[in-house]
Structure formats: C-alpha cells, structure tokens
Amino acid sequence: MPRKIRITLAIIFWTLITAMFLDFTGTLHHWLGWMAKIQFLPAVLAVNTAVVVGLVALTLLMGRVYCSVICPLGVFQDIVSYLSSRRKGKKKRFRYSKPRNLVRYGVLAVFIILLLAGFTAIASLIAPYSAYGRMVQNLGQPVALWLNNLLVPLAEHYDSYSVYTREIWIRSLPVFAVAAVTLVAIIILAWRGGRVYCNTICPVGTILGLLSRHSLLRPVIDTSKCINCGSCARRCKSSCIDARNHTIDLSRCVACMDCIDDCSKGAISFTTRKAAAAKTADSPKPADSGRRSFLIAGAMAAGSAAAIKAQKTVDGGLAEILDKKLPARATRLVPAGSVSLKNFSQHCTACQLCVSECPNGVLRPSTDLNTFMQPRMEFDHGYCRPECHACSDVCPAGAIRPISWEDKSSIQIGHAVWVAKNCVVLADDVDCGNCARHCLVGAITMVPSDPSNPDSRKIPAVDETRCIGCGACENLCPARPFSAIYVEGHEIHRTV
Numbered sequence: 001m002p003r004k005i006r007i008t009l010a011i012i013f014w015t016l017i018t019a020m021f022l023d024f025t026g027t028l029h030h031w032l033g034w035m036a037k038i039q040f041l042p043a044v045l046a047v048n049t050a051v052v053v054g055l056v057a058l059t060l061l062m063g064r065v066y067c068s069v070i071c072p073l074g075v076f077q078d079i080v081s082y083l084s085s086r087r088k089g090k091k092k093r094f095r096y097s098k099p100r101n102l103v104r105y106g107v108l109a110v111f112i113i114l115l116l117a118g119f120t121a122i123a124s125l126i127a128p129y130s131a132y133g134r135m136v137q138n139l140g141q142p143v144a145l146w147l148n149n150l151l152v153p154l155a156e157h158y159d160s161y162s163v164y165t166r167e168i169w170i171r172s173l174p175v176f177a178v179a180a181v182t183l184v185a186i187i188i189l190a191w192r193g194g195r196v197y198c199n200t201i202c203p204v205g206t207i208l209g210l211l212s213r214h215s216l217l218r219p220v221i222d223t224s225k226c227i228n229c230g231s232c233a234r235r236c237k238s239s240c241i242d243a244r245n246h247t248i249d250l251s252r253c254v255a256c257m258d259c260i261d262d263c264s265k266g267a268i269s270f271t272t273r274k275a276a277a278a279k280t281a282d283s284p285k286p287a288d289s290g291r292r293s294f295l296i297a298g299a300m301a302a303g304s305a306a307a308i309k310a311q312k313t314v315d316g317g318l319a320e321i322l323d324k325k326l327p328a329r330a331t332r333l334v335p336a337g338s339v340s341l342k343n344f345s346q347h348c349t350a351c352q353l354c355v356s357e358c359p360n361g362v363l364r365p366s367t368d369l370n371t372f373m374q375p376r377m378e379f380d381h382g383y384c385r386p387e388c389h390a391c392s393d394v395c396p397a398g399a400i401r402p403i404s405w406e407d408k409s410s411i412q413i414g415h416a417v418w419v420a421k422n423c424v425v426l427a428d429d430v431d432c433g434n435c436a437r438h439c440l441v442g443a444i445t446m447v448p449s450d451p452s453n454p455d456s457r458k459i460p461a462v463d464e465t466r467c468i469g470c471g472a473c474e475n476l477c478p479a480r481p482f483s484a485i486y487v488e489g490h491e492i493h494r495t496v
Contacts, residue, residue: 194237414469
C-alpha cells in the first residue's frame with residue numbers, strides 16, 4: 001500500500017508540473033503555481049523559510065520522499081527506468097554499488113561555490129527542477145503548440161474559436177541544444193542505471209541524502225526473516241541495498257518502497273529508527289558520520305540559502321515586411337518585479353517557467369555566458385502589456401517578485417531610445433507616428449523634425465521620466481530590419 005500511494009502521488013505531481021510547463025495559455029499557473037514554489041532549490045533561493053523547513057522536516061521524517069514524489073526529474077527517471085525494465089524483460093536488473101562520495105560531494109561543493117559567487121545560471125545546469133523545466137519548455141511546448149494548431153480546423157468546423165493558431169518558434173537555439181543534450185543524458189543514465197543521476201550528480205539529492213541518514217522512518221531489513229536471496233538489491237534502482245551485509249545506504253535511498261513490495265518474506269519494512277536498530281542488531285553496522293554529516297548538511301543548505309508571435313503587418317504599408325533584428329542593448333531587460341539585474345541573476349534558476357507562461361512572446365532564454373539560459377526580454381514578437389504579470393505570479397525563486405498590474409504600470413524597467421537613421425519619417429519622407437499612437441503611458445509625443453518649420457514631418461520625442469520600457473513602440477515600429485525606436489534596460493528598476 002505505501003508503494004501504491006507513493007506512485008499515485010508521484011504521477012499526479014509529475015503530470016501537473018509537466019502540464020504547467022507545457023501550458024501556453026497562461027491559465028494553469030493560477031492553480032498549479034504552488035507546485036513550482038515547493039521545489040527545493042527555488043525555495044532556498046527565494047528564502048521561502050516555510051517550504052525549506054517543511055522539506056527538511058519531511059526528509060527527517062521519511063527520508064528522500066521529495067526525490068520520489070515531488071521532484072519532476074526524479075519521477076521522470078523512474079518512468080524511464082520502468083520502461084527500460086519492461087523493454088529488457090528484467091524487472092530486477094540492478095545490483096548494489098558503493099557510493100561515489102568523492103563525485104557527489106565534489107559536485108555539491110562546486111554547485112554551492114557557483115551559487116555563492118553569483119553564477120546561478122551555470123549552477124542551474126545540474127539543478128533537477130530547472131533542468132526538467134528547460135527540457136519540457138524547449139522540447140515539449142513546441143509539440144504542444146503543433147498539436148494545438150492541428151485542432152484549429154476541426155474547432156472552426158464546429159464554429160468554435162476557443163482554439164486558435166499559435167506561432168511555433170525556437171526562442172534560443174543554444175538553450176534548445178542544452179535541453180536536448182540534458183534529455184538524452186538523463187534518459188541514458190536512467191535507462192542503464194536507474195537513479196544514477198540523483199545519487200551521483202544532483203546537488204539536491206546529495207543534500208537531502210545527508211539529512212535522510214537521520215530520518216525517523218526508514219526501510220530496514222529484518223535479519224530473522226531474510227533468506228539472503230538478494231532480490232531486493234536487484235530491484236533497487238538506487239543500488240543502495242547491500243543484501244550480503246543486510247544494510248541500506250539511506251543517503252541514496254529515495255523511499256520508493258520497491259524493495260518492500262518485492263520481498264516475499266516480509267523481511268523489509270518501513271519503520272522507525274528505534275525499531276530498525278532492534279531488527280538489525282545481529283548485522284554489522286557500517287560506520288556513520290552521525291552528527292558531523294548532519295551539521296555538514298545544515299551548513300550546505302545554509303550556504304545555498306545565502307547564495308541567494310502572431311504575424312504582424314506594417315502600419316499603412318510604410319515599410320517592406322521583413323523579420324525584425326534585435327537591437328544591441330547596452331543593458332539587458334528583465335521583467336518588472338525583478339528589482340534589479342543583480343537580484344534577477346542571483347535568484348533565477350533558469351527553469352523557464354516564466355518563458356512558458358509569457359502570453360506575448362516577450363521572454364526568451366539568454367545566450368550570454370554570464371546569464372546563460374536565464375530569461376531576457378525582447379520585443380520582436382510582442383510587447384510587455386501593463387495588465388499582464390504572469391511571470392511574477394509563477395516565479396518560484398524570487399527572481400521576479402509578485403506584483404499587481406497597478407504596480408507594473410509604474411515600474412520603469414527601461415526607457416525608449418529613438419534612432420533617427422532608422423526612422424521611416426526621415427528615411428522615406430512619410431508621416432508615421434506609430435510609436436506615439438501606441439505608447440501606453442503617453443511618454444512619446446510627435447514634434448516637428450525642423451523646429452523652425454511647424455509644418456515639417458513629425459518625429460518622436462521620448463520623455464524618459466514617463467517611459468516604463470514596455471516595448472510597445474519598439475514592437476510596433478514599421479522600420480525594418482531594425483526598429484527606429486528601441487528600449488534600453490535599467491540595472492536597477494525605478495518607480496515613475
């Protein structure tokens with residue numbers, strides 16, 4: 001029964017989190033956003049004390065249940081491992097292996113150093129939740145959009161317009177490649193070795209493994225019932241059961257309950273620490289670092305906490321329809337609620353949930369080395385509408401803090417800059433004013449290009465004190481391939 005409950009909960013969590021990353025309507029996060037906020041690393045970076053304490057308490061109570069139920073990458077590995085066992089016809093294909101502690105703790109040390117040094121984007125390459133989010137967003141969402149577009153003709157046939165055509169585009173080719181490589185690597189490791197990634201590379205698994213050594217409830221082998229058949233060890237996808245010595249490496253055990261379900265003699269049970277000590281009195285006990293490993297886990301957790309397009313037509317046919325090229329911004333743009341570039345860079349885990357939920361196609365993964373895979377804002381496919389704050393609603397790590405639409409209308413993330421040589425008014429000697437007409441805050445006015453001649457062609461003048469950097473002017477500018485007006489970011493956001 002415990003195993004069935006665990007599998008049911010794991011499937012529910014995995015399905016809902018995956019659906020949230022696949023969602024391109026911007027609706028599921030209203031109900032499922034909490035599932036991202038209870039992931040370990042985002043909770044640590046957001047200094048979400050309640051969640052971190054809850055996960056630590058859960059681990060101290062029942063071991064690494066987080067890894068087998070809540071973590072989407074962990075559940076995904078179990079699915080791959082299960083399919084591999086079915087394909088090979090070997091349900092019991094594993095064997096006990098000694099822990100690779102040098103690799104585990106070495107990777108964890110590098111991970112924490114990167115967080116403390118502010119290289120959160122690089123550290124997130126091996127963070128389980130972030131890695132899974134990137135895989136689903138970059139590889140899965142285009143498939144979901146394609147399936148949506150296939151349904152459009154059928155829906156129109158029945159006079160339903162609840163489904164409409166969506167643009168399918170790769171937001172960042174390098175990040176797409178990273179997601180593909182990550183997916184292949186995870187599948188290979190899980191197909192061949194079960195939970196190898198979780199118990200060798202994953203920093204979250206290593207931290208929780210140190211805590212799970214002291215869990216109140218744990219699987220234990222009753223030596224009076226065990227017949228030394230080794231069946232449990234061959235079933236264990238974590239390769240942590242030493243059947244010969246009747247011991248279980250609790251730092252690697254993910255509390256999947258497979259061994260309990262497999263033992264025909266009932267020699268393995270999930271019981272309290274005191275009962276476990278009584279049942280294993282006859283068997284040799286491996287050396288345990290005890291208090292020291294617990295303190296190490298606490299220190300490492302504390303260290304991590306401290307690290308804290310719809311197709312457009314041009315207006316009036318003023319320019320040839322060409323794809324826009326992105327301007328070279330001196331300062332990159334990040335969403336309102338980010339507070340500053342420093343805050344955003346240090347807290348963002350690059351899970352790209354905000355990229356999935358952005359309804360206007362503004363957010364996309366960065367290709368810059370220092371901020372690789374973290375979202376940035378571009379306006380070639382849309383602009384940031386003041387009434388939309390989906391990204392701040394879904395961010396689980398505190399990189400984009402929750403704001404209301406009233407707040408967003410007064411937060412200046414950047415300001416518009418006019419480039420005279422690109423403007424169709426001067427280049428083609430025609431009237432335009434598109435930027436001024438669509439400015440949402442009235443920061444752009446049209447003034448005579450020749451101050452001495454009031455009847456001369458009108459050109460835009462930007463009031464930087466009113467502009468909030470929404471990008472409507474840049475997005476709707478008819479100039480191609482570069483807009484005549486673009487938004488320059490601010491390192492620290494201001495209130496106007």
